[in-house]
Amino acid sequence: MAGAWGTAVFAAFTTIATLWAIVRLIGVRATASDLWFAWMDWIWVEEKDAAAPATASSPRALMSPVHAPRRSRFAGRQLSFGRLALSMAVVVTLGLGATAAALVPALPPAVAGADAAHRWFAPYYDVTLESGDELSRSTMDDAPGGLVLAFVVAAGDDDCTPTWGRTYTLDDAAQRFQLDRRVERMHREGRPLAVSFGGALNTELASACATVDALATAYRTVLDRYGIDTVDLDIEGDALDDAAATARRAAAIAQLQKQRSAEGTSLQVWLTLPVAPDGLTAQGSAQVSAMLDGGVEIAGVNAMTMDFNADDHAASTSSLAISALDATARQ
Known part of the structure; x- marks a missing residue:
């Protein structure tokens, strides 16, 4: 039982270290909201054929800021299903690893x-x-x-x-x-x-x-x-x-x-x-x-x-x- 708890603690430590490394890599503060938005920005990528920004001759340029439609955070971007799948795979793997470490007894020492x-x-x-x-x-x-x-x-x-x-x-x-x-x-x-x-x-x-x-x-x-x-x-x-x-x-x-x-x-x-x-x-x-x-x-x-x-x-x-x-x- 002690071996199983030790394995679970190690798995938890590994999970925390992985999340910390991700936070450091993307260069944001270690908060839940920042991590969430950083992940959303990562899975939404720029469209290759995104529309050109509005100019003075375009109809959108004549609208006042008050009446202009609010621009979405992800306007001109599309969801990357590949990055989304990779993210889900990482989360599932970490979850299964932690669960298995807590439930599966440690192997006995070799004779x-x-x-x-x-x-x-x-x-x-x-x-x-x-x-x-x-x-x-x-x-x-x-x-x-x-x-x-x-x-x-x-x-x-x-x-x-x-x-x-x-x-x-x-x-x-x-x-x-x-x-x-x-x-x-x-x-x-x-x-x-x-x-x-x-x-x-x-x-x-x-x-x-x-x-x-x-x-x-x-x-x-x-x-x-x-x-x-x-x-x-x-x-x-x-x-x-x-x-x-x-x-x-x-x-x-x-x-x-x-x-x-x-x-x-x-x-x-x-x-x-x-x-x-x-x-x-x-x-x-x-x-x-x-x-x-x-x-x-x-x-x-x-x-x-x-x-x-x-x-x-x-x-x-x-x-x-x-x-x-x-x-x-x-x-």
Whole structure:
């Protein structure tokens, strides 16, 4: 509301300044009557074929001043419809601008992590969905923009080794479908690339790794191998309620960001979290708070706008998704 009032004040100031400039331009005193007559004089222009002034031989010259007809202010002039239309357009524009400024709420400030200059879009690419030559012939290299490679999880419930979907080790992925080579190619082409840790299936690394250092090492193994500077932490299912894993995750990511900063680089961290039509769920909000409390700099939140199980069956999926995104942005 304060932003809207500020915009309205600015619009009013602009209007007054414009009128003052007009008054100064036409060189008359700043009074309503003077401004009115100046405007009337401006829209009434001299006729190109106006009659010549009366002479001594003309009938009009024989009339006495008392009986002579009163000469109109605009005699010998004609109305310029072009200037009249321009005047009306200026008045309407100023009026609409002031009204809109007062009624339309100010836009919310942009989130630092979603700076338009650094905004990019990328689909998730599940490395485990294809194998061997099938993956090498897939559309991965043809995808527009960048990619989010998914999903890195633990090798087992108590095994802190990072794998692709618990199906392939990092070495397996390099040998079976040349993942390392293809990632290197994307880097050469300057295409954005991220890796997603977690997901709906299997065991998330933060739950399998017993210590913060072990978890940070597992994360770094993946980041260094693929030259990644952007990670997506897809936290859902049982991982949302694992308090110990949540604390380890925040501490490990904060540790990695400090290491990267000391090395003169950075690590962008995104959180993929569940939402409802009214914004982040309580579990999702708790994950954001845990990260911030742990000293993590969050680049942004990726809202999972699906499977709402909403009571409002009349609402379309798209309208529910938009509602969820708007509510999440306000949070």
